[in-house]
Amino acid sequence: MPQSWSLDWSHGQVTVHAGAAALGRTRFRLEDGRSVEPFHEAPWITAGETVEPGLENLRGDWPCLPFGRLYGADDPLVGAWRGLVDAPLPAAAHPLGASDRLLHGFSAAAPWTLVSLTAEAITLGLDYPGDSPIERITRRIRPIDGEAGLDVSVEIQVRHRCIRPFGFHPNFALCGEPGSFRIEPGPYRFGLTHPVAEPAARARPDSRFSALSDVAVKTGGSERFDRLPFADDREDILQLCGIEGGVHLVDEHERVAWDLSWDTDKLPSCLLWMSNRGRKFPPWNGRHLCVGVEPVASAFDFGSVIGAGDNPIALAGVRTAIEIEPETPLTLGYRIRGHALAGG
Known part of the structure; x- marks a missing residue:
């Protein structure tokens, strides 16, 4: 059984693997x-199935460094994005090591070690391979005393100056009827649909939008993407670029609202991964919903x-990677807080 650690506080219990x-x-x-459990856990975890590294720990949240994976010529990117898969890297992005080729980076695939477990926080650490400019990442989970909330942060140390995309990956369970989970983001400069010709996606690739309630779809016209789960099976990714403050989530099924907030100067976008039973191949098998x-x-x-180069989002003035100096470790974090809806 993989190791995990738990911490109780005044308003709940958190477990970190x-x-x-x-x-x-x-x-x-x-x-x-009432007690609620908002986070998702992939069905193959519950079933005890063996899956590839990077998917075996698809749970409530983990840090991704670097975020995403390396796309190549065989991936069906569209528009201006297609020519970027082999674009030259900025000097500070070198070298790319084996850990850069993993899904969501070494942090998503490796076992972490416990640094400390106190009444206030759980702290874990991970040393990166020697071929990476990243030296170490430390993750801290701190419950907010007296509230239904958590502060989640990482500190990143590097061997030399580097540029990498980074992201946290909070995943929320979708347990209610279609449309019962609302996404209400703070103001953002513009939204983009995934610029990939993905058959399971509903949104029109590489389309700009200004409201989640009005997103272009491949069949023509537009639809709402702010009410989940969807009635049909699909797999869509949208990016809210230049977001301010964070995102408010309303789960009518569980009668709870969640506020997710972070320093948007450091992490200026919100990626929305709408996994709505659209992936029919293993290990997803049309059963994944979050x-x-x-x-x-x-x-x-x-x-x-x-992410580290001159892509359309970066050229529009929204950073798509973090820069870290060896003399100055970088700290990033977010806060989640829950509140009961009236009548819950």
């Missing part, structure tokens, strides 16, 4: 006395080559 330092089942006690609400400095899930 060694694999990917992923948040496991986390219980929040709301002000009306929404990722992901604070990122990234260009979609395109990894270090595109």
